[in-house]
Amino acid sequence: MGQEEEAQSLALTPTWVVASVCLVIVAISLAAERLLHRLGKVLKFNGQEALFSALQRVKEELMILGFISFLLSVCQNLINRICIPESAARVMLPCIEESKAREDAAKLCKRKGEVPMLSEEALHQLHIFIFVLGVVHVLFCVTTLLLGGAKMRTWNKWEKEIQQGRIKEREKTPGWMKPSAVRWIIAFFKQFYNSVGKPDYQVLRSAFVLRHYPNRLDFDFHKYMVRALEHDFKEVVGISWYLWLFVIVFLLLNINGWHTYFWLSFLPLILLLIVGTKLEHISTRLAQEAAECSDEASGNPWTKPCKEHFWFSHPRAVLHLIHFILFQNSFEMAFFFWVLATYGFDSCIMENRSYALPRLAIGIIVQVLCSYSTLPLYAIVTHRRRRRQRGMLALKPAG
Numbered sequence: 001m002g003q004e005e006e007a008q009s010l011a012l013t014p015t016w017v018v019a020s021v022c023l024v025i026v027a028i029s030l031a032a033e034r035l036l037h038r039l040g041k042v043l044k045f046n047g048q049e050a051l052f053s054a055l056q057r058v059k060e061e062l063m064i065l066g067f068i069s070f071l072l073s074v075c076q077n078l079i080n081r082i083c084i085p086e087s088a089a090r091v092m093l094p095c096i097e098e099s100k101a102r103e104d105a106a107k108l109c110k111r112k113g114e115v116p117m118l119s120e121e122a123l124h125q126l127h128i129f130i131f132v133l134g135v136v137h138v139l140f141c142v143t144t145l146l147l148g149g150a151k152m153r154t155w156n157k158w159e160k161e162i163q164q165g166r167i168k169e170r171e172k173t174p175g176w177m178k179p180s181a182v183r184w185i186i187a188f189f190k191q192f193y194n195s196v197g198k199p200d201y202q203v204l205r206s207a208f209v210l211r212h213y214p215n216r217l218d219f220d221f222h223k224y225m226v227r228a229l230e231h232d233f234k235e236v237v238g239i240s241w242y243l244w245l246f247v248i249v250f251l252l253l254n255i256n257g258w259h260t261y262f263w264l265s266f267l268p269l270i271l272l273l274i275v276g277t278k279l280e281h282i283s284t285r286l287a288q289e290a291a292e293c294s295d296e297a298s299g300n301p302w303t304k305p306c307k308e309h310f311w312f313s314h315p316r317a318v319l320h321l322i323h324f325i326l327f328q329n330s331f332e333m334a335f336f337f338w339v340l341a342t343y344g345f346d347s348c349i350m351e352n353r354s355y356a357l358p359r360l361a362i363g364i365i366v367q368v369l370c371s372y373s374t375l376p377l378y379a380i381v382t383h384r385r386r387r388r389q390r391g392m393l394a395l396k397p398a399g
Contacts, residue, residue, distance in 0.1 A: 050230035051145075057238040058138060064239070065134040072127050082117040083109035089117075092255045095348035129338045133247075136334035137327070140367060141237045144326060147371035148229050151195075152222070158198050159222035162205065187280035188273070195280065195373040196380055200287040204380060228379040236323040236375070243327050250331075256348065261335065265359040268329045268366045272374060275321050279377045282309045286381065315382045322375060329366045336360065 036059060043052040109116050118126075205221040213219045253260045286309070311317055336359065339349050346353065 048230060050227065050234045054141075054145075054230070054234040054237045057234065058141065061137070061237075061239050062134060065130055068130050069127060072123060072130070076120065076123055079116075079118050079123060083114040084117045086115050089115045092252075094254050095256055125342055128342060129335075132338045132341075133331065133334040136337065137239065137330045140326065140330040140333070141233075143367060144236070144371040144375065145233055147368060148233065148375050149226070151372045151376045152226055152229060155196070155201055155225065156222050158201050159205075159220065162202060163218050183284060184277065184281060187284060188277045190280045190284075191273075191276035191369070191373055191377070195276070195377045196283065200283055201380070203287045204283075208383070225376075225379055225383065228383045229376060232319060232375060232379050235319055236326055239327060240323070243324065246324075246328065247331060254349075261332075261349075262355050262359070264328075265332060265362050268325045268332070268370075269362055271321060271325050272366055272370050275318055275325070276369070276374045276377070278311070279318065279374065279381050283377060283381050285309060318378060318382075322370065322378060325366065325370055329363055329370070332359070333363045333367075336363070 036055065040052055040055050043049075043055060208221060209217060209219045250260065250264065336356075339347055343349055345356070
């Protein structure tokens with residue numbers, strides 16, 4: 001009786017059940033599509049073209065995830081008919097215990113003395129993982145934009161004070177802070193508590209306005225920075241081909257005893273600390289150089305390109321690293337929640353239980369620090385790029 005109920009086909013399912021399930025799924029899908037469409041119209045109406053482009057990229061990624069899900073569903077029977085030797089099925093397992101799905105191998109494979117390459121249960125779990133990855137990635141993208149916007153709202157107060165003439169002279173850098181080693185140490189710790197201070201914002205804003213708008217001292221630099229953040233956000237919301245390659249490599253190397261998931265949890269944190277320290281160091285150097293030079297005739301470094309401060313003189317390499325950090329972190333969190341929901345807290349895939357909470361804490365720290373500190377810092381450090389100026393220097397003066 002149990003087997004008959006489990007194997008019950010659609011032909012033996014009540015029509016009201018089928019219709020009800022389809023109604024709920026279609027209603028949710030249409031509501032989500034209308035919500036995204038309405039959001040896109042609002043963004044275009046407000047002139048937020050960068051965010052509109054980011055929304056389009058999110059739609060594209062959701063379409064790709066939906067297509068992957070569609071292929072998994074359509075090709076399910078075909079995949080189940082692919083047989084491999086039983087010895088090959090025991091190589092590179094994420095868990096050493098025997099999977100229950102192996103006991104119910106397809107009769108076709110049993111007659112050959114082999115096992116299915118991917119059981120129906122495993123295919124279903126992979127299907128769920130793709131869905132969880134898409135949901136978590138979208139949620140983390142929204143969190144990134146919200147936290148970055150929250151950080152920049154603190155700059156708006158400084159902008160108003162500057163436009164009202166309530167500014168203070170930047171203090172000269174003490175002699176003990178000038179050695180390179182000291183500057184790097186300060187840059188490392190600064191990213192945790194005050195990634196962009198008021199004096200830095202003031203001098204960077206002043207130098208920018210004096211170069212591009214010498215007759216418009218009321219230029220809204222804060223609004224310009226918000227647009228810059230939106231342009232950067234557009235670059236970090238997608239899932240590029242090399243990120244999908246990273247997912248595949250991780251799934252390949254998630255072997256029992258290798259502790260891949262544990263070691264991988266430290267990767268975004270280490271990269272984030274390196275990138276954050278580098279950006280803080282660049283920000284401090286630019287602010288100091290701009291403050292120490294009064295005009296272009298004295299060799300104001302603000303008139304020179306800042307690419308030389310970046311690795312390989314390529315600022316976008318840092319943005320690609322931030323993109324990888326945000327995606328890798330969302331992927332790790334998606335994998336964590338998927339394992340927790342599918343296999344439970346005591347699963348062998350979860351590995352040591354004592355590592356679970358620290359990994360979760362690291363993921364939250366990386367998301368908050370990267371969104372609230374590193375990405376806005378990148379925006380203000382690289383806002384002099386010519387490509388960006390062509391699209392955003394048309395902002396009207398404040399007031």
